Amino acid sequence: MAWQSFVALRYLTAKRKERFISVISLISVMGIAVGVAALIIVIAVMSGFDNDLKDKIVGISSHITIESEYGVKPEGELLAKVLGTEHVVAASFFLNGQALLRRDENVAGVVLKGINASDEVRVSRIGEYMVQGSLAFGKDGMIVGSELADKFGLKPGDTISVISPAYVKGKDFRICGIFKSGMYEYDMNLAFTSIPRAQELFAVEGLVSGIEVKADDAFNVAGIRRSLQTEMGPSYSVRTWMDLNKNFLSALKLEKTVMFIILTLIVLVACLNIASTLIMTVLEKTKDIGIFKAIGATKFSIMSIFAMEGAMIGILGTALGAALGMGVCHCLKTYQFITLPKDIYYIDRLPVNLQIQDVSVIVASSLMITLLATIYPSYQASRLDPVEALRYE
Numbered sequence: 001m002a003w004q005s006f007v008a009l010r011y012l013t014a015k016r017k018e019r020f021i022s023v024i025s026l027i028s029v030m031g032i033a034v035g036v037a038a039l040i041i042v043i044a045v046m047s048g049f050d051n052d053l054k055d056k057i058v059g060i061s062s063h064i065t066i067e068s069e070y071g072v073k074p075e076g077e078l079l080a081k082v083l084g085t086e087h088v089v090a091a092s093f094f095l096n097g098q099a100l101l102r103r104d105e106n107v108a109g110v111v112l113k114g115i116n117a118s119d120e121v122r123v124s125r126i127g128e129y130m131v132q133g134s135l136a137f138g139k140d141g142m143i144v145g146s147e148l149a150d151k152f153g154l155k156p157g158d159t160i161s162v163i164s165p166a167y168v169k170g171k172d173f174r175i176c177g178i179f180k181s182g183m184y185e186y187d188m189n190l191a192f193t194s195i196p197r198a199q200e201l202f203a204v205e206g207l208v209s210g211i212e213v214k215a216d217d218a219f220n221v222a223g224i225r226r227s228l229q230t231e232m233g234p235s236y237s238v239r240t241w242m243d244l245n246k247n248f249l250s251a252l253k254l255e256k257t258v259m260f261i262i263l264t265l266i267v268l269v270a271c272l273n274i275a276s277t278l279i280m281t282v283l284e285k286t287k288d289i290g291i292f293k294a295i296g297a298t299k300f301s302i303m304s305i306f307a308m309e310g311a312m313i314g315i316l317g318t319a320l321g322a323a324l325g326m327g328v329c330h331c332l333k334t335y336q337f338i339t340l341p342k343d344i345y346y347i348d349r350l351p352v353n354l355q356i357q358d359v360s361v362i363v364a365s366s367l368m369i370t371l372l373a374t375i376y377p378s379y380q381a382s383r384l385d386p387v388e389a390l391r392y393e
Contacts, residue, residue, distance in 0.1 A: 004301055008308035011281060024277045029317040031270025032366060036321025039263045039362045044329045046256040047358065048351030056183035057245055059125040062212030063221050065244065066228060067237050071207035082211055085231055087224050090214040092119030095195055097202040100163040102170060103152045110191045114198025123214045126179060132156050133177030137194040141176035145187030149178045166203040267366050270317065271373040274310045278377035282306065289384050299382035306378040314370025318363055329354045
């Protein structure tokens, strides 16, 4: 151990005449620990929200949507052209429309989606989300989300009336299944039926809204979108799931960035305490600094002593904070003891996604701020004149 680090450790651990300085050192350690722990927990939760919501969006909808303003004829040649595009693994026709569901005195507006069940299970994860019944629509079958089913008291085999522009008095459908995606917005406001029944309800015989496309990588769809747009021509609009949810995804990214900046201020305040601790330590150890300089210590050596003392405080606080933050994240992920109101937060539990790169950035940022906080007091200590320091001793 170099003599500078030995002295720095002694200054940090030895009992001081000024206990106030020791208290400030402890506050600095705890402040950094709390800041780092809060950063790790909040960023992990924000990442969890981000990944969970993206997974729900991709799970219930397709990666890419191809639509036309005038409708699309569901022809096999068109589907074959889409499937022939590189990185496309599945495709299916769909028909979207707004409808009202009515049962007794209950009425709710939904997005009614007409699908081909055998193709849809290859494009989305709707088959995996089924909790009751099946996707076998039959003649007048319909599947609804679990939240909507709870609201109406529905179960497979029940009948519900669908009101649409073509059936203002309502048309009866049989509930053949109930799905649960885990995202309130979908489970409450989305229903599925077969394409022929949807065409009948919306009076668009022979047409569909467009084509749903599944890519081999949900997060690398920009190039596939460009290829499909070139292949399909200007009469078709090709959009990815990121395009359709652009504002929502941008808001998630912005919130994560803002939370990182705000919580970093906690660490910054704690590091200012380190600076004040070192300044008071320099004043307390003026005699020692004078002696060190008198026996030949360089300015760099004096700077190193106080920089190391500040770094030790920062490393200790950062280590405690990282351990605390990761421990809390592990408990939140394992036991899920915090639940959320589904109608506000879209999901019913607090998601946690602790990523090593996020922890690394937080720890590195904390240590960097700590080192910056030691520069001024260490530099001031190195400038002390040994004659002045020892004059009144």
